[in-house]
Amino acid sequence: MSINFNIENFINDFSCSCSKVQVKNFSKSEVITTYIQKRNQFCILLEGHADLVRYDYNGNKTIIERFSKNDVFGEIFYTISTNNELFVESCENSKVLFFIYDDIKSKCKSSCKFHETLVSNLPEIILSKVIDLNTRIELLTKRSIRDKLLGYFEILSIRNFSKTITLSFSLTYLADYLSVDRSAMMREMKLLKDDGIIKKNGNKITLLYK
Amino acid sequence: MSINFNIENFINDFSCSCSKVQVKNFSKSEVITTYIQKRNQFCILLEGHADLVRYDYNGNKTIIERFSKNDVFGEIFYTISTNNELFVESCENSKVLFFIYDDIKSKCKSSCKFHETLVSNLPEIILSKVIDLNTRIELLTKRSIRDKLLGYFEILSIRNFSKTITLSFSLTYLADYLSVDRSAMMREMKLLKDDGIIKKNGNKITLLYK
């Protein structure tokens, strides 16, 4: 769900000889990393998709966040809060860049260009994360499923300069993102259709109001 | 609600002669700034309290976020999303530090120490914001008021190394923060008490489970 700052520019130039930065590949269902309050790990998803998940005492899986290409994640963004251990699981073949934030801050011995660029871009990278999180909070704080859906559609509509939007992911995921029951969300979508507020055809949605 | 990184250390040394950084004072109800998609404004609340609010088409006021001492805010954290203009209103006498992110990135002509320190601390400052937002999202995504309350209490409990916590703000604000109806939240607190899960005396709460 990342949308704003484009880290691709300098990530494409990746060539760091120092040991501070690592790139690893993962296949479907592999655990990329865990959050257990041990280090300031900072990760960038270079390719693929991954989920941040929690398993509660009953073994129920909750997807807290979903990461796509160029999204950043890692324990440094998610300190303590509860006792639960969190996992980042690869949804498909993925490539991930790892480093420890405290290591990268200090000057690189081999003074590689990548290292330098990464550090100078860190504020923007993290800012784009803040914007994404604020967007989600704005939606999560809406009091009804209807308002959450309309708020979400409005954001996509403004971004695409169009009243018609196409969801690039499953409705199951959308329900997770908005933190509502999927069947209740489907029902509300139907009501929005019946009320003439949206037009829906599969994952193509058109806003009819205003 | 800021908790992590302490920007006070270098903010106390504030003495910037360059024009890039400004400090202004505000009294109760004054508008500190607005978010209208115009510039990368970055603010740090040095003293007081402030609310980020939205007025919808009916004039209803929604408090999106509440800022305390050392919290950061500004349009740079909150790009577009909807057409609504957002306001940051001072809740009492407040002191705010302003700068435009793009200006501060470049070297300061007068090469003042503060300027330099600010830039080198930006990643940490923004990271602490990310952690706060992730914490709130974790609570907002919980499906029931009970889970939201218990999640919130648990976080405070872990932070204070104590099963007994004291809320430093109103229950009205807590309901806003968790984005639930206040009266429904009060009812749920009563049920938690009746079920022997918490003990409550005013704003002092003790967790009894485990």
Place this chain on the structure above:
DNA sequence: ATTATATTGTTGCTTTTGCAACTATTGTAT
């Protein structure tokens, strides 16, 4: 001291949401 304002606490009623349990459809793997 008295008024005004904000916060807390409570309750009946209504609406919304979640849950469970399906079927239908689409996509993927062998």
Place this chain on the structure above:
DNA sequence: ATACAATAGTTGCAAAAGCAACAATATAAT
């Protein structure tokens, strides 16, 4: 081609949450 898995779509029912409208305190303002 067929089986398996994931996604989409639907519905009845029960539980949870929102809304409205209060009274009771507590805090701040004049």
